[in-house]
Amino acid sequence: MAALLTPESPLFSRAHTRTWETVGEGVRRQVLTHDPGTMLVKVAFDRGGIGSRHQHVHTQMTYVESGVFTVSIGDEKRVLQAGDSFYVPSEAWHGVECIEAGVLLDVFSPARTEFL
Amino acid sequence: MAALLTPESPLFSRAHTRTWETVGEGVRRQVLTHDPGTMLVKVAFDRGGIGSRHQHVHTQMTYVESGVFTVSIGDEKRVLQAGDSFYVPSEAWHGVECIEAGVLLDVFSPARTEFL
Numbered sequence: 093m094a095a096l097l098t099p100e101s102p103l104f105s106r107a108h109t110r111t112w113e114t115v116g117e118g119v120r121r122q123v124l125t126h127d128p129g130t131m132l133v134k135v136a137f138d139r140g141g142i143g144s145r146h147q148h149v150h151t152q153m154t155y156v157e158s159g160v161f162t163v164s165i166g167d168e169k170r171v172l173q174a175g176d177s178f179y180v181p182s183e184a185w186h187g188v189e190c191i192e193a194g195v196l197l198d199v200f201s202p203a204r205t206e207f208l
Numbered sequence: 209m210a211a212l213l214t215p216e217s218p219l220f221s222r223a224h225t226r227t228w229e230t231v232g233e234g235v236r237r238q239v240l241t242h243d244p245g246t247m248l249v250k251v252a253f254d255r256g257g258i259g260s261r262h263q264h265v266h267t268q269m270t271y272v273e274s275g276v277f278t279v280s281i282g283d284e285k286r287v288l289q290a291g292d293s294f295y296v297p298s299e300a301w302h303g304v305e306c307i308e309a310g311v312l313l314d315v316f317s318p319a320r321t322e323f324l
Contacts, residue, residue: 103281107291124293125269130246130317132269132293153241153248155313157273165219175223177240177248197271199315201246 137190145187159194253306261303275310
């Protein structure tokens with residue numbers, strides 16, 4: 093089944109084999125799996141951790157696995173918690189502030205190769 | 209900011225506004241957010257729930273939010289648990305069996321419009 097393997101990601105990824113990178117105060121990132129078109133990334137926030145407002149060409153879909161976050165997209169803002177999700181269109185300004193420690197799952201399209 | 213809205217998904221999606229669909233015995237699916245290129249789907253499994261082996265043109269990235277699953281891709285098989293992930297190349301045969309009740313987050317590219 094070697095033909096199924098991609099150069100970017102193994103078929104199966106154990107959590108403990110994926111490295112965590114500190115990307116800000118109280119914010120850590122773990123790239124889970126990716127191919128050129130899509131990237132799945134886990135981001136763990138301590139309370140008070142901030143994802144500063146930024147923009148990128150990639151679309152972003154985010155699932156709140158745990159915790160509570162204030163999420164801003166464009167000029168809209170919501171408080172989201174476990175089970176909620178949000179969608180960031182290409183080039184839209186967005187950011188998050190962590191109110192209660194938790195984890196976000198981000199899906200980027202295409203892959204954010206600068207994370208590798 | 210109306211220009212930011214996509215016809216498919218709102219910017220913010222509360223968990224309670226997303227409908228659950230029973231897709232098999234002990235298996236329920238909730239489409240979280242999507243655009244034409246990508247779809248984020250939550251699938252909740254009772255113990256013993258099965259995602260029968262199947263294939264599709266879409267690539268699939270899956271994150272194990274909770275529970276324990278036997279995952280087969282092609283002729284490889286692993287037992288995965290919370291925090292693990294897997295990658296299904298386009299057209300690869302794959303399936304899951306739920307050993308302990310839990311939740312999978314599936315990312316499909318392009319969107320699986322038949323889920324809508």
